[in-house]
Amino acid sequence: MARIKILEYLTGTTDHPTVEMIYSRLLPEIPTLSKTTVYKTLELLVEANLARLLHMDENEARFDANVSDHGHFRCSRCGKVYDFEADLDSLETKGLEGFAVAEKNLIFKGSCPRCRTDRSGRIRG
Amino acid sequence: MARIKILEYLTGTTDHPTVEMIYSRLLPEIPTLSKTTVYKTLELLVEANLARLLHMDENEARFDANVSDHGHFRCSRCGKVYDFEADLDSLETKGLEGFAVAEKNLIFKGSCPRCRTDRSGRIRG
DNA sequence: TATATAATTGTAATGGTTACATCTTGGTAA
DNA sequence: TTACCAAGATGTAACCATTACAATTATATA
Numbered sequence: 001m002a003r004i005k006i007l008e009y010l011t012g013t014t015d016h017p018t019v020e021m022i023y024s025r026l027l028p029e030i031p032t033l034s035k036t037t038v039y040k041t042l043e044l045l046v047e048a049n050l051a052r053l054l055h056m057d058e059n060e061a062r063f064d065a066n067v068s069d070h071g072h073f074r075c076s077r078c079g080k081v082y083d084f085e086a087d088l089d090s091l092e093t094k095g096l097e098g099f100a101v102a103e104k105n106l107i108f109k110g111s112c113p114r115c116r117t118d119r120s121g122r123i124r125g
Numbered sequence: 126m127a128r129i130k131i132l133e134y135l136t137g138t139t140d141h142p143t144v145e146m147i148y149s150r151l152l153p154e155i156p157t158l159s160k161t162t163v164y165k166t167l168e169l170l171v172e173a174n175l176a177r178l179l180h181m182d183e184n185e186a187r188f189d190a191n192v193s194d195h196g197h198f199r200c201s202r203c204g205k206v207y208d209f210e211a212d213l214d215s216l217e218t219k220g221l222e223g224f225a226v227a228e229k230n231l232i233f234k235g236s237c238p239r240c241r242t243d244r245s246g247r248i249r250g
Numbered sequence: 251t252a253t254a255t256a257a258t259t260g261t262a263a264t265g266g267t268t269a270c271a272t273c274t275t276g277g278t279a280a
Numbered sequence: 281t282t283a284c285c286a287a288g289a290t291g292t293a294a295c296c297a298t299t300a301c302a303a304t305t306a307t308a309t310a
Contacts, residue, residue, distance in 0.1 A: 001306085002258070019297080032305095034259045039298070041257095055180045059267080059297065073224055084220035091216055095209035098238035099198055105232040113223035126275090127289065144266080157274095159290045164267070166289095184266065184298080 002026070002033055006041045010051055010065040016072070016081040018060040056081060056107060069104055075112035082112060127151075127158055131166045135176055135190040141197070141206040143185040181206060181232060194229055200237035207237060 005026055015021070023038050042063055045051035054062040056074045062081060064072075071086040088104050130151055140146070148163050167188055170176035179187040181199045187206060189197075196211040213229050 032259075036260075036299090037258055053182065055182050057178065057180050061297085071218060073221060073226070076227070082220070082224075084218055084224075086219075087217045092212045093196060093209055094211075095207070096198060096233070098241070099207075099209075099233075100236040100241055101198070101233050102201070102235035103233065105230075105234070107230040107232070108221070108224075108226050108228065109230070110227035111225040116223070116225055157290075161268085161291070162289050186266085 002030055002037050003041050003044075005030060006038060007045060007050065007065070010045070010063060014066070014083060016054060016062040016064050018062055020060065022063070054081070054105075057109070071106035071108060073108045073110070073112070075115055076109055077111055077115040080112060084108075127155055127162050128166050128169075130155060131163060132170060132175065132190070135170070135188060139191070139208060141179060141187040141189050143187055145185065147188070179206070179230075182234070196231035196233060198233045198235070198237070200240055201234055202236055202240040205237060209233075 006022060009022060009026060010017070017025070019035065019038050019042065022042075023033065023035050026038075027033055042051060042053075045063075045065075046053050049067060050065065052064045052067055054064055054072060056062060056072065058074075058079075064083075066083065069086075069088050071084045071088075073082040073084055074080070075082070086106050088106060131147060134147060134151060135142070142150070144160065144163050144167065147167075148158065148160050151163075152158055167176060167178075170188075170190075171178050174192060175190065177189045177192055179189055179197060181187060181197065183199075183204075189208075191208065194211075194213050196209045196213075198207040198209055199205070200207070211231050213231060
């Protein structure tokens, strides 16, 4: 039950939520939900390749149900994480001869359009 | 003193060491060294753009004195982190119109040449 | 219904990191 | 030299995301 709700929520958002976000979001719906369940479920989803685990430069992990290869942009001011497309297949690399690449991660940082024009936001690093 | 030794060690290695690695490596040389100093110094180095903070899919941060844009490959079996060259400037992206990109991070995962031919290694995720 | 297995929960421990107060070092001026 | 100040370094304790573990609840199958 919790398992299905978590997957549903994850596939229905592009927010790249943290465990805390998922937990507090689903708590009203599932009052018995525990954080341990959220952790455990996400671990299973990642193993089953139904979700991707993202380590941005934060102390909290994020999760993404979009399993296809794409880039992530994290706004240093508002902290929001955006998806973007990147042609990683045709990226030229040197020094990976003999390596077996299983997963590619592309992370950009900077300021998102909203924060670039908004001077009022607090800088969150 | 500690500050200089830490920077020297970092610039002289391609191991992408963790705080623990730096600490235990320099302890014989600086018996009074504390981990707090290592943390603090690395924070300063990153702010001064003399080092880069790397968040691989681990629970420990890694540090790299190579500040230029390049990719990082982490072997899922032995845990070692390798550098590789990648032409990030000519990478085609879509969906970043209006974004100000300040930093680019490219992280690959898989098996390194040594681990691919070595069946004895323990899998470390 | 009974029973086995999977799913969920709660508590406590783990471990990297940070806050904070203290102590030491190095340089500068009188 | 001595006094003094600021930067550098240290140690302890707190913080917090995550994990381990044991116990409880739900689900399915015979």
